[in-house]
Amino acid sequence: MAEPFAQPIVQHIYSLNLGPQHPSTHGVLRVLLDLDGEFIVKADPIVGYGHRGHEKMGENRAYKQFMPNTSRMDYLSGMIYNHGFALAVEKLAGIEVPLRAQYIREIRSELNRISSHLLWFGTYVMDLGGFTPFLYAFDDRENILDILDRVSGSRLTYSYCRFGGVNRDLDPNFVDTTRAFVARLRSRFPDYENMVTKNIIFINRTRDVGVITPELARQYAVTGPNLRACGIAFDTRKTEPYELYDRFDFEVPTGTRGDALDRYYVRMEEMVQSCRIIEQALDQLPDGPYRNTKVPFPLTPPKGEVYFAFESARGQAAYYLVSDGSECPYRCHIRVPSFGNLHVLTEVLRGTLVADAISILGSVDLVIPEIDR
């Protein structure tokens, strides 16, 4: 029997360029999606649009000159990166830090963590189409930025830490305004809960969406809230306590399913825990110098290396510094949490809908310039 009709060539798979200019890729991320209808067959994130060569810059400038760079990698938790860099160099060079300075840094880092989570909360719900929580979150975040701004003179890129302390002392109102802010934020959580957490549409959009299993998380080096959402209580503040984190009573919230909803719960609970840390730190805040004045200048740490890990708002970040005894590091490598958190999406996005892809991209809380460095 002759062939009745020639078979038409049907191409089911087509590709869609999500980004780099797209409302919800949060920075210049481009994801090349191969789609079958609205289902994703393959997702290939393309990064590097914001590559500025921070690591090379780090090799060519003195330790303290690199401080401003650090807050420009993850611009949403700049204070935490400042803090981590100061700690790394202090560890490398063996510099003592006065107790008050440690408290100040830690309070500010936790405030920064809350502000980062608030921004994530707002933008994530906006990705899902709810616009109003975004402005509520920004209203709260603005208060944090005001508090941080009044001490360091900058809203996002603080450059506030110094080796052996901080740039300047707290202003006299700091303790009161911070306490008032924490009280206010606590009173706002029920609002968020009513508006988003209990919302049936929100729950349906996030439950069982973008599940990261513990094994997948380990294979792709996922850290931070994304890892904790799948049930592993791994937090650098607990496993390798730096600064004063071993003095405070706080919990590491974890989820069970590892889906977008759990990641949401974990971040919301982390804000509560950060509030606890801040309150304890404010209670204990001692008087005294805010800076070690005996730090040598120029600073030349002894030969050797240090790998200093700390918990940024997005997960475990680390500085790997190699010193050759001169005033510039021989090698300055930065491990960023978003790197693994984005990489795992190549697996997670497969087989999901485009609408879910946006939900998942938002739920892992990416900051692309951090990956690009």
Place this chain on the structure above:
Amino acid sequence: MGDLVGSEWFRLVIGLVIVLAFSQLNALFLVWLERKVAGHIQLRIGPKEVGPFGILQTIVDGIKLVGKELITPLSADRKLFVIAPVLVFMPVLVGFLVLPFGPDLIIRDMNLGVLLIFAFSAFTVLAILAGGWAANNKYALLGAIRSVAQNVAYEIPLLLAALSVVLMVQSMNFGQIVQAQGKIWFIFLQPVAGLIYLICATAETNRAPFDIPEAESELVAGFHTEYSGMRFGLFFLAEYTNMFIVSAVATSLFFGGWHGPFGFALGLPGVVWFLLKTYILIFVIMWVRWTFPRLRFDQLMNFAWKVMIQLALANLIATAAVLKFV
């Protein structure tokens, strides 16, 4: 001369002029209202610079839109691309012909008013599909496809809900339907149908939480991604005019049209009651938009096919049974 003034044609022309003017003004007002409502829900105050309470803001925005260049993508289907925004506005205008603003304020009191308005509102989706297809953009195409699927799905329960009311009045004439609600509005007799109608109407007008076709966080702007200037403006105006129409239809079908509550007019003319109720419904639609996140596409379709249609059918059968046997 007297013949001309009294003739049906004269009435139609005058009506159309008024409708054109009203629909534009209404859209301008609604855009302003939306921004004000959104602002106050979101701890902001919304536009306030241009005119008292910023009421002239949308006019200024309109002027800006008119002044913008109309960009047609090179790979677009030119004819279709240009005609789609016009197409989307036409059926919306037809709807005004049969809306009963007051006892005597109906441009044409047709026997098939309800049918006409739904038939033409279904036409909008064709224009959206044309626009999304002609733009030759994947986002636009995805948005258009979603739009068609959504509209087809939600049209069914929408019509079934309206049909329940039509069954009760035994007429498709808007005037008669409103007159039947002199004492008791149909929302009290047909609460399920009323709710179904409101939900489906929100979906029909592509408003949140059903704004999947233009889900900005996924599809950039959906079917009108490639449109600029006044062509985009027409899509925009059509959306708001559409919102008015579905609210006006809801007012006529379920909320007593020009009647006051429980027969008390309180000395206000019918048209005031009508517009008041319509704008309250519009306000509710806006309120919902600024409160809820968006559904996912498959959830939306499941909701239509698995819940809404069943519910509407059951309601229709129950209505028919009650009318027949009670």
Place this chain on the structure above:
Amino acid sequence: MTKKDELRGRLRALFPEESFGVDEAYRTGVAFSTRVPAERLRDAAEACNETGFYLESITGLDFQDTAELVYHLNCYEPKSRVALRVLLHHDQTLLTLSDIFPSALWLEREVHDFFGISFTEHPDLRPLLLPEDADYHPLQKAFGKVNAYHERKEIYG
């Protein structure tokens, strides 16, 4: 027994001739580091994977006489980071670890970008952070302005 002790035992059995820099005080941020011959890196990685470690970062160090790759691995226990150090010639290639640790897919791409070290059998060595057509490797000390270019022994003795 903690996982880092378990891993140390396994690595000691695999590489009896290598010395283990154990850092009890965790001063350098790693519990122990060991040098691994380039051709047996995959054995070490398998051991790490089976013990439950994850590959946290790969980074290079460029010296006049040699290139060095430092693999940092960690597990979800307190203070258990481990460093594997591989010495290479500048133009030597390594077998990829991406089938053992999928995270190496991108980490190796990044190292390839910045240091020009090639990984054989890597499925996709396109530049990750650099432009698609980049033919330079900016973190090599020969590239651009550099502050210092040492031999390895000047730093590590």
